[in-house]
Amino acid sequence: MTASAERLLDGQRAIVTGASSGIGAAVARALAAAGARVIVNFIGGEERAGQVVGDIAAAGGKALAVRADVSREDQVRSLFAAAVDAWGGLDILVGNAGVQRDAALVDMTLADWDTVIGVNLTGQFLCAREAARLFLKQGARPEVSTAAGKIICISSVHDVIPWAGHVNYAASKGGLNMMMKSVAQELAFHRVRVNAISPGAIKTAINRAAWETPEAMARLLALAPYGRLGEPDDIGKAAVWLASDESDYVTGATLYVDGGMTLYPGFIDNG
Numbered sequence: 001m002t003a004s005a006e007r008l009l010d011g012q013r014a015i016v017t018g019a020s021s022g023i024g025a026a027v028a029r030a031l032a033a034a035g036a037r038v039i040v041n042f043i044g045g046e047e048r049a050g051q052v053v054g055d056i057a058a059a060g061g062k063a064l065a066v067r068a069d070v071s072r073e074d075q076v077r078s079l080f081a082a083a084v085d086a087w088g089g090l091d092i093l094v095g096n097a098g099v100q101r102d103a104a105l106v107d108m109t110l111a112d113w114d115t116v117i118g119v120n121l122t123g124q125f126l127c128a129r130e131a132a133r134l135f136l137k138q139g140a141r142p143e144v145s146t147a148a149g150k151i152i153c154i155s156s157v158h159d160v161i162p163w164a165g166h167v168n169y170a171a172s173k174g175g176l177n178m179m180m181k182s183v184a185q186e187l188a189f190h191r192v193r194v195n196a197i198s199p200g201a202i203k204t205a206i207n208r209a210a211w212e213t214p215e216a217m218a219r220l221l222a223l224a225p226y227g228r229l230g231e232p233d234d235i236g237k238a239a240v241w242l243a244s245d246e247s248d249y250v251t252g253a254t255l256y257v258d259g260g261m262t263l264y265p266g267f268i269d270n271g
């Protein structure tokens with residue numbers, strides 16, 4: 001049988017953090033549609049996580065919902081143990097869990113800072129470390145993938161675009177960029193590939209205020225010259241590619257899936 005594009009991940013096992021809604025849910029569905037068994041991690045929203053698992057099962061895939069706060073070391077350990085219990089190991093980690101706690105710098109509380117750094121950066125570290133430990137222990141499984149493991153960090157265009165009113169978030173994503181590259185450098189020799197996807201404005205609950213009125217949408221589209229808002233599935237497709245052997249020589253890279261947001265569209269008729 002010729003491998004079809006939808007089955008690029010047959011036989012592989014994945015964890016997607018923050019997968020009960022938005023980008024994470026779309027990534028979980030896309031990986032499952034490509035043949036992977038998926039742990040749908042959530043922290044709140046147990047019902048929504050159950051829905052994602054149900055949708056995957058209805059489409060003929062396999063998934064399991066597991067609650068864990070990625071900023072907590074003990075819970076991250078349990079999350080990865082659940083993957084080993086359920087599927088016998090792991091091939092793909094998609095670190096997606098992320099939060100915003102927006103405030104002007106002068107009003108930003110230490111709790112706002114700590115929460116965002118804790119989930120968006122420390123959470124990525126804890127999950128990447130646990131995935132790496134497993135990948136190195138398991139070794140390669142050439143029958144399913146050339147690589148001995150894949151880590152995909154879901155970052156943001158704000159790993160390069162400064163963002164007033166969101167210094168905690170931009171700092172977490174800027175930090176994630178160097179964490180991803182340093183981990184990629186460290187693990188390449190072990191044939192573990194580590195990459196990031198940096199989404200622009202994707203239509204999810206996290207940025208509802210930025211698209212829910214026509215005026216807000218017009219302002220947002222001025223920042224995305226491709227002329228539409230991103231859909232969660234735009235990220236799902238990119239994640240399948242980065243998790244598959246189709247991207248086998250790609251490591252330490254950031255794929256901007258942003259409709260041109262990082263092309264500085266403000267310069268189209270200025271400067």
Ligand code: BGC
Binds near residue numbers: 155156157200202
């Ligand atoms: C943020 C969104 C924002 C987008 C573009 C994302 O990382 O979570 O709130 O709309 O970047 O600015």
